[in-house]
Amino acid sequence: MPGMMIKELKAPLELTETELGELKPGYAKVSLKAAALNHRDYWITQGLYPGIELPKVLGSDGAGIVAEVGDSGDQPWVGKEVIINPGWDWGTSEATQSSEFTILGMPHNGTFATEILAPVEMLRERPKHLSWEEAAALPLAGVTAFRATMSQGQLRPGEKVLISGVGGGVATFALQFAVAAGAEVAVTSSSEAKIAAAKELGAVAGFNYREEGWQKNAAQSFGRPNLIIDSAAGKGYANLVELAAPGGRIVNYGATTGPPEKVDMFKLFWNQLKLIGSTMGSPADFRGMLDLVDRHQIKPVIDQVFSLAQANEALARMEKGEQFGKIVLRI
Numbered sequence: 001m002p003g004m005m006i007k008e009l010k011a012p013l014e015l016t017e018t019e020l021g022e023l024k025p026g027y028a029k030v031s032l033k034a035a036a037l038n039h040r041d042y043w044i045t046q047g048l049y050p051g052i053e054l055p056k057v058l059g060s061d062g063a064g065i066v067a068e069v070g071d072s073g074d075q076p077w078v079g080k081e082v083i084i085n086p087g088w089d090w091g092t093s094e095a096t097q098s099s100e101f102t103i104l105g106m107p108h109n110g111t112f113a114t115e116i117l118a119p120v121e122m123l124r125e126r127p128k129h130l131s132w133e134e135a136a137a138l139p140l141a142g143v144t145a146f147r148a149t150m151s152q153g154q155l156r157p158g159e160k161v162l163i164s165g166v167g168g169g170v171a172t173f174a175l176q177f178a179v180a181a182g183a184e185v186a187v188t189s190s191s192e193a194k195i196a197a198a199k200e201l202g203a204v205a206g207f208n209y210r211e212e213g214w215q216k217n218a219a220q221s222f223g224r225p226n227l228i229i230d231s232a233a234g235k236g237y238a239n240l241v242e243l244a245a246p247g248g249r250i251v252n253y254g255a256t257t258g259p260p261e262k263v264d265m266f267k268l269f270w271n272q273l274k275l276i277g278s279t280m281g282s283p284a285d286f287r288g289m290l291d292l293v294d295r296h297q298i299k300p301v302i303d304q305v306f307s308l309a310q311a312n313e314a315l316a317r318m319e320k321g322e323q324f325g326k327i328v329l330r331i
Ligand SMILES: NC(=O)c1ccc[n+]([C@@H]2O[C@H](COP(=O)([O-])OP(=O)(O)OC[C@H]3O[C@@H](n4cnc5c(N)ncnc54)[C@H](OP(=O)(O)O)[C@@H]3O)[C@@H](O)[C@H]2O)c1
Pocket: 037, 038, 039, 040, 043, 140, 141, 144, 164, 165, 166, 167, 168, 169, 170, 171, 188, 189, 190, 191, 194, 209, 231, 232, 234, 236, 253, 254, 255, 256, 257, 278, 279, 280, 318, 321, 322, 323, 325
C-alpha cells in the first residue's frame, strides 16, 4: 500500500510502499479517496509534537469506501462511503479525553495513503451533500471547531463572537458553525483577501491582527465579543483579553505563536472572564458536528487540492500560512 511517510524529522515525506497490517475484528479496511492536512501534520514534520514515532504515514483526515471488515457482524459496512473520526479512545467523559486517547496519523499510520485500517466504531457515513474532497476536509478540524464553539464555548444565538486567524482550517469551520448557530461573527486575519472571503461566509466584520491597536477599532465598530475562539495565543493574546466583553469566554484550542507574553490579570478578574481550553472532541461532539453540518448543509472551505504525491507541496503551503480553509490531497 503506497503512503506518504515521514522517515526523518525536517525532511520531505517519501512515497513508500508499506504493509497495511492485519485486519483485526472490529476494524475495517478503507480505500481512501481523499485526505486533508492539519497543522498537526506540519508540527510533526518539524519534531514539534509529543510522542513522534518514525517511520509513519501521516494524516488524520480521510474519506473513502469500506473495502473489507474484520468481523462478519460488520459486513453491512462493506461498500459504504465513509469519513473517519480521527479521535480514538476518547473514553466515557464529556469533560475530557481518557489517557488512552490517540489521534489518527500518529501513533497510528494515517490517511496520506491509498488504504487504511480503522475501528468500525470510528466510521461515519459520508455526508451526502459533500464531495470526497469536502468530506475528507471535515473530521479533525470540524470536530475541533464544534467542541471549541459549541461544547466548550457554549455559544448562544445572538452573541457576538470573534474568530481569530480565520484563514486556518479549524477557524473557517468555527466561522461557519457560529454563523449557522445565529451568532454575530467578526474575524481577524493577516490578510485582507481572507477577511473578504470570511465576509462571504457570513462574518460581519474583520480586522487585521498585524495592525497595532486593531482591538480598539474592533471594540468600537463591532463591539466586545461574548466569545472569542483562538488558536494563536502568543503576543496577541493580551489583545483578546482586552477586547472580551465583561463575562466573556475565550476558548483556546492551540498556541500557534507560542505562550501568551502577558495576561492582564486585572482585566481578567475585573471583567469576570473565563479562559477555556479545548481539544478535538468526543464521539458526541463528532455527532453534533455532523448534525450541524447536515442541518445547515455546510460545505467545508477547500483552499487547494493536491495529489497524494504532492503532499510536500501541500505542507509547504501550510507552512507559509497562505491557505484559506482546508488543504486537501486527492488519492
Ligand atoms: N487542540 C486541538 O485539538 C487542535 C486541533 C486542531 C488544531 N489545533 C491547533 O490549532 C492551530 C491551528 O490549526 P489549523 O490546522 O487550523 O492550522 P492552519 O490551517 O495551518 O491555520 C493556521 C492559521 O493561524 C493563523 N495565525 C497565524 N498567526 C496568527 C496570529 N499571530 N494571530 C492570529 N492568527 C494567527 C493564520 O490565520 P490567517 O491566515 O487568517 O492570518 C493561519 O491561517 C495549530 O496550532 C494546531 O496545532 C489544535
